[in-house]
Amino acid sequence: MLHGKLSKVPTHLAIIMDGNGRWAKARMLQRIIGHQRGVETVKRVVEECSNLGIRYLTLFAFSAENWFRPKTEVKALMLLLKHYIIAETKRMVEDNIRFQVIGNRPELPADVLHHLDEASRVTAGNSGMTLTLALSYGARQEIAAAVRRIAHEVAAGRIAPDEINDTSFAGFLDTSHMPDPDFLIRTSGEMRISNFLLWQLAYTELYFTEKNWPDFDRDELMKALVHYQSRERRFGKTSDQVKGRI
Ligand code: FPP
Numbered sequence: 001m002l003h004g005k006l007s008k009v010p011t012h013l014a015i016i017m018d019g020n021g022r023w024a025k026a027r028m029l030q031r032i033i034g035h036q037r038g039v040e041t042v043k044r045v046v047e048e049c050s051n052l053g054i055r056y057l058t059l060f061a062f063s064a065e066n067w068f069r070p071k072t073e074v075k076a077l078m079l080l081l082k083h084y085i086i087a088e089t090k091r092m093v094e095d096n097i098r099f100q101v102i103g104n105r106p107e108l109p110a111d112v113l114h115h116l117d118e119a120s121r122v123t124a125g126n127s128g129m130t131l132t133l134a135l136s137y138g139a140r141q142e143i144a145a146a147v148r149r150i151a152h153e154v155a156a157g158r159i160a161p162d163e164i165n166d167t168s169f170a171g172f173l174d175t176s177h178m179p180d181p182d183f184l185i186r187t188s189g190e191m192r193i194s195n196f197l198l199w200q201l202a203y204t205e206l207y208f209t210e211k212n213w214p215d216f217d218r219d220e221l222m223k224a225l226v227h228y229q230s231r232e233r234r235f236g237k238t239s240d241q242v243k244g245r246i
Contacts, residue, residue: 006222006225008229009053009054009228010181010182010225011056012056012058012178012179012180012182013049013056013058013182014057014058014059014181014185014204015057015060015184016184016193016194017041017042017059017187017216018190018212019188019211019214021034032073032077035077035080037214038213042059043084044217045057045216046088048218049129049221050096055130056178057129057130057131058133058134058178058181059134060137060194060196061133061134062077062081062134062137063136063137063194064104064141064195078108078112082111082112082115085115089122092131093123096127097123097128097129098123098125098126098131099123099131099132100120100132101116101120101134102132102135102174103135103138104141105135107136108136132175137174138195139195139199142174142199149172150169175197182233183225184197184205184207185207186207186209187212187216188212188213191208203233203235205228
């Protein structure tokens with residue numbers, strides 16, 4: 001219904017999928033049921049975004065801090081992730097979606113990593129939407145790792161300290177080959193960034209919805225995207241400058 005109204009979609013959409021636990025709790029269900037429903041939302045949103053022509057979709061699926069959740073929940077989330085990736089790889093190939101992972105990969109279980117790598121490998125040549133899962137991801141850790149890599153380059157004499165600037169720095173982040181997100185959606189009414197893409201979100205338009213992730217349906221996505229269209233992105237300039245009046 002709202003579909004026809006979309007004249008511009010973000011090139012890069014990032015989403016903090018939040019509220020699976022609260023969705024389940026409100027229904028007196030186990031948290032893992034909320035995560036299961038969350039996976040169904042992931043499938044729908046990936047398909048919608050790909051159909052809408054969004055070039056990059058980045059989903060915060062498991063944070064560096066999520067390892068501190070109860071062991072049973074962590075285990076169940078890793079199992080869900082494995083099943084998701086096994087089931088969806090074929091569809092990603094069919095839908096021309098390129099899949100990749102950002103985050104601290106060595107912390108992930110070996111079998112999960114194997115299937116993630118397989119999905120990345122078989123979709124590497126695809127030219128449609130790039131789907132990125134942030135797993136065991138923390139932005140401060142990503143920035144610290146980039147600094148470490150740069151320090152090694154400087155110590156080896158391959159980079160001069162004066163060559164380091166915001167553009168060259170971005171080349172050392174996990175997202176070096178992607179544009180920064182244009183639009184960030186966070187579900188469940190929380191208004192925080194929670195250590196997600198801190199560097200990359202500098203000029204991103206932020207959108208918060210009360211809906212829990214399992215309830216984030218097509219209409220909610222469209223509502224968010226219609227909202228994005230109405231935002232004027234100024235990147236520090238004046239409105240007149242952006243509109244070409246000056
Ligand atoms: C936040 O809900 C969600 C997560 C920590 C994980 C998100 C995971 C999924 C949507 C499923 C797995 C993902 C893929 C791609 C297979 P919460 O548990 O923090 O909810 P709460 O704040 O209400 O407790």
